[in-house]
Amino acid sequence: MEIGKKLKDARMRSGFTQESVAEKVNVSRQTISNWENEKSYPDIISVIELSNLYSISLDELLKGDEKMMEHLEESTNVVKSTRKLIGAILLNIITVILLVTLSMFLPDRSYYLLVVFCLAIASSSVLLYQMIKRI
Template sequence: MEIGKKLKKARVQSGYTQEEVAEQLQVTRQTISNWENEKSYPDIISVISLSEVYQISLDELLKGDDRMIKHLDETTNVVKSNRKLLFAVIVNILLMALFVVINMTLPENKYILAGSFSIIMISTATLFYQLIKKF
């Protein structure tokens, strides 16, 4: 059974409305609705809070829902996230080194210089975006 169905079933069995649960979790009613309709997934803190509000174990709530487990893994796996960020930094450094080498060996070819400079700028912007998003 998917997490949305489980959340709705637990809420109904507990006798709460979406609005009441939203107040307890300090989120909007629409957020509760989105979780129940699987338009979005709760974060790990919200899952724990829902477990407490509905007086249901985390195991019962999460067991058998591979998409929710994957979502929680992706949002809480710091090691995997840091590896991806380190990989992006290394790729960016290699691209910059490549740009310097190209600039030294082919200074007269403006199209290659412009293309490689554009790639480096896009790579750097993407890296900065990921850093900003992380912090």
């Protein structure tokens, strides 16, 4: 059984509305709905809070749902997240150095500087995305 159905069943058995659960877990009612409809998954802290709120074990709540387990593994894997962040930083540094170096050898520098600027923004965006995703 998927976690969305388990969460909804546990909420109904406990007699809570989505609104009351949302208040207790400090999320929006729409977030609870998205979790129950598996449009998104709760983070590990929310899963623990829901487990306590519904008086259901984490084991019972999580076992058998491969997608949820993959989500939790991905969101809690610090080593993998750090590697991605370091990779994005290195890519950004290498891209900027390479582009500035190449701009010295081209005759029409004004056009090329615009391209360098755009590529630097793109690589910085990747870096920023990785940083935000980590938070």
